[in-house]
Amino acid sequence: MDWSMLGNPVLLSVVMLLALSALRLNVVFSLILASVFGGVIAGLGTGGAVKAFYGGLGGGAGIAMNYAMLGAFSIAISRSGVTELIAQKLFACIGRQVTQKQIFCFKYSLIAILTLIAISSQNLIPVHIAFIPVLIPPLLPVFERIRLDRRMVACILTFGLITPYMVLPVGFGKIYINEVVLGSIRKSGMDVLNSQAPGAMLIPAAGMLTGLLIAIFFSYRKPRDYSKSATDRELREVEPKKISLFNVGVGVVAIAVALAGQFLMDSLIVASVLAVLVFVCAGVIRIRDTQDVFTQGVYLMGGIGLVMIAASGFAEVMRATGGVDEMVKVVGGFAGDYKGVAVFLMLFIGLVITM
Structure with a gap:
């Protein structure tokens, strides 16, 4: 067994992340602290770790926006009855x-x-x-x-x-x-x-x-x-x-528009906006209430979106440490020609990194 794996920055960072989460620290705070910890261990320094973290935030922005818009659509549907x-x-x-x-x-x-x-x-x-x-x-x-x-x-x-x-x-x-x-x-x-x-x-x-x-x-x-x-x-x-059966009917039409938009335009954000506009055009939701709908949607799903943004920054720091490549090389050398062992170890590493 390669005992050097125990000092792998990715592994240690994930262990810290799990420990902080088990102590009920907010998951976004935990991701930030664990990513900086992993970067410092890998020799990036605090500044390098923070820079890598910021560099990775953009990767989760699109996902967070999708969650926020679907959250707004969820609120609109709930108001339709x-x-x-x-x-x-x-x-x-x-x-x-x-x-x-x-x-x-x-x-x-x-x-x-x-x-x-x-x-x-x-x-x-x-x-x-x-x-x-x-x-x-x-x-x-x-x-x-x-x-x-x-x-x-x-x-x-x-x-x-x-x-x-x-x-x-x-x-x-x-x-x-x-x-x-x-x-x-x-x-x-x-x-x-x-x-x-x-x-x-x-x-x-x-x-x-x-x-x-x-x-x-x-x-x-x-x-x-x-x-x-x-x-x-x-x-x-x-x-x-x-x-109101009228409102319910509008809700059904909005759902159909959202589904069609996803397939025809391949954009969840645009489909969600169009579905909300169906409610607005039918008078189920007033234009001035769309601000409240969006705010409640962000409240409903925005937390998940922020976690995804922070996780993207965390992933970028882990990539910068080189710890993932090191783990993959160790697995490749240990498994040899045994495909079953290689698959199991890759799944295990994937589980650790995905956490």
Whole structure:
């Protein structure tokens, strides 16, 4: 074993990053401190590390802008009442159908519906996490009645929020696959096509699917009861919001415009702006309110965008240290002609660097 790897600036920097994150320090602060730490260890000095960090910030700016614009679109959709309508219809359907004999079928139908809604929140109706506070609280009484384990619901939401990123190059998946994954590969000098990524990502997506199935049919399959005091608090009914079908119709048109814009113009930013303009032209959102829509969109997704910008600066410092090349050479020498070992070690290094 090459013990010199223990002094690798990339490895030490990532360890520091993980330690700071585990201590609950803000992730952007952690990225900045860890990148400077790695640069100093590699001999760049504080000034060199900071300069490299600044040089890499531009690489994440486009991604951050995509997140901000999709966040604005998410806020516009939520104002149209589309997500509230879905929640109300689902809740009304549940109230009519639940009986003792139908509980088994209904439970797994509800699981399937929640999974599809979570998946759609990343592409078809790109509201990201904004649908959770709208949809889940009204369903808490239903979860209680069918004794559904809420940990299973958490797994379903996690699967739906993350897996579409991997295999569907639409909405937030377009940012991740085309901008983050393929953008980084091309920056390293490898020529790849957009169509290659989804197929390659089927393997980790299959792992996510396996985990979801284990959670649904094994880990959290058994009925679970919660304390009466907690459920009484959570199950208080909220006054249903009055929904305009016209606004919902405008929301559906805006969603179609956003999807078409992504495919025809290959620009998530332009597609999001056009979708918001649909709301403005229909009078659902006033022109002067677009400032508020954008501000709330930045509040919703801007944090993620800033993390991506800081991560881009961190990556540039790690590249400048030369530590990544050193790790790759060590792996190449250690693995020799054993392809399986080489693949495993590359995945391990990739995991360390990606953290």
